[in-house]
Amino acid sequence: MVRVVDLIDSLYITKLIWELKIIDCASLSYFRQLDRAVSVSHLSKHFIINYASADSATSVFEYFLEEKTHQVKMNSLLTLNNAESYISAALSGLGIIQVPAYDVRDLIEQNILVKILENYQPQSLPISFLYPHRKQIVKPLNVFMEWFNELICSYLK
Numbered sequence: 001m002v003r004v005v006d007l008i009d010s011l012y013i014t015k016l017i018w019e020l021k022i023i024d025c026a027s028l029s030y031f032r033q034l035d036r037a038v039s040v041s042h043l044s045k046h047f048i049i050n051y052a053s054a055d056s057a058t059s060v061f062e063y064f065l066e067e068k069t070h071q072v073k074m075n076s077l078l079t080l081n082n083a084e085s086y087i088s089a090a091l092s093g094l095g096i097i098q099v100p101a102y103d104v105r106d107l108i109e110q111n112i113l114v115k116i117l118e119n120y121q122p123q124s125l126p127i128s129f130l131y132p133h134r135k136q137i138v139k140p141l142n143v144f145m146e147w148f149n150e151l152i153c154s155y156l157k
Helices: 028-034 040-045 083-091 101-109 139-156
Strands: 012-020 022-027 060-065 068-073 097-100 113-115 125-132
Touching (some): 022 083, 040 068, 097 101, 101 113, 125 139
């Protein structure tokens, strides 16, 4: 199995593949509407677009600084549960998103979305293989993990 979370489960061994970089961004139209600077101290006056995962859907902006995760409560107009809608809402100027960098790489390069608060990014998420405890990893599994690791790392860079 491949998972994008920290898993602490004694039934499985985890092998880290990659750290998934998460970035903060918003559209130019969002900034034009609000005419406000974006700083950590002003976040409570901004809007975040919520992403509803299986375990959370809160209106908080998370960032990692000095070895700690910090949270700032924010206003929200919308909660979504898939990446395409989430990014589309940001493109429509509805707020700030925190999204995997690879999902918006082209939009950032084209200046359609703008990275914000680059010194206050969320903590990266680990992408890991999970497999049952065994004394030895069978050769086909090892070959697959090496192939997949090369494939995913080349895509995420």
